[in-house]
Amino acid sequence: MEFNPNQRQGAVKQITSHSNPIVKEIKGLVAQRKHRRDSGLFVAEGLKLATDALEAGWGVRYLALGPEARENKTALDAAAKAKARGALILEVSNAVLGAITRRDNPQMVVGVYEQQTLSLADITPENSTTWIVLDRVRDPGNLGTIMRTGDAVGASGVVLIDDTTDPFAVECVRATMGSLFHMPIVRCSSDEFISFRKNWPGPVVGTHLRGTKDYRAVQYKEPVLLMMGNEQAGLSDKLADACSDLVKIPQAGQADSMNLAVATAVMLYEVRRDYLKL
Ligand code: SAM
Incomplete structure (x- = not known):
């Protein structure tokens, strides 16, 4: 359904029916990648995420408030801010919130935001820069966890190569x-990345089970591109060939490898060691 800007400017609308067209539109954004791609919108649940989105200046289309949120000062402040930026504020029942998010105990606030991505040309390599480069990451939980960990250690963003899970899928969000x-998101193909990588002034560190170097043996002093492989196939040969170092995280037990998000966290704590403070 097309968004009607005249309808939303600074408005508040009450919705009780599950078959309301806006409710159907938001459900479509939760359920279908195509709908998110075509509209450039996505859904994020919760008051904390609404506050984060508004503070970081992301565009907000709808903010749906359940009955609890309409008694909560922080939620009402968020709604006022969103409304001032042109969002349509939806006053909905808990049943409607549950239907939108397919949850029995929905969050009291659900927002619809405008997607933002960058291109490789937007990346500037400064000394404290660490970009996490993910080859065909498949699992939305892994991608979301990696973005959270990257944010925690002050990484600059993620580069998603080739066909990846949707960063704006509700599970990832x-x-x-x-x-x-x-955490800025860059999307590109392997070939675009390999061409970009040629002018990168620092180490391009690939993590690989065939790596012969211990990950603690690399100097991570300059801007770093940290490359992580697909959950099943690992890093593709052509991306592995584009790395300046191929490292391995040593293991002792019977597991063949570590979970992608866990391996990324181990790497990030080494790469970002000098930037972390209590
Ligand atoms: N079967 C895949 C392979 O042969 O590469 C395993 C992929 S592993 C589950 C997913 C990604 O996590 C790897 O591509 C690598 O980036 C990282 N990884 C997991 N365990 C690792 C380890 N011990 N050393 C280095 N990287 C590791």
């Missing part, structure tokens, strides 16, 4: 716990 609004 949930797993980021709000870090989605602070």
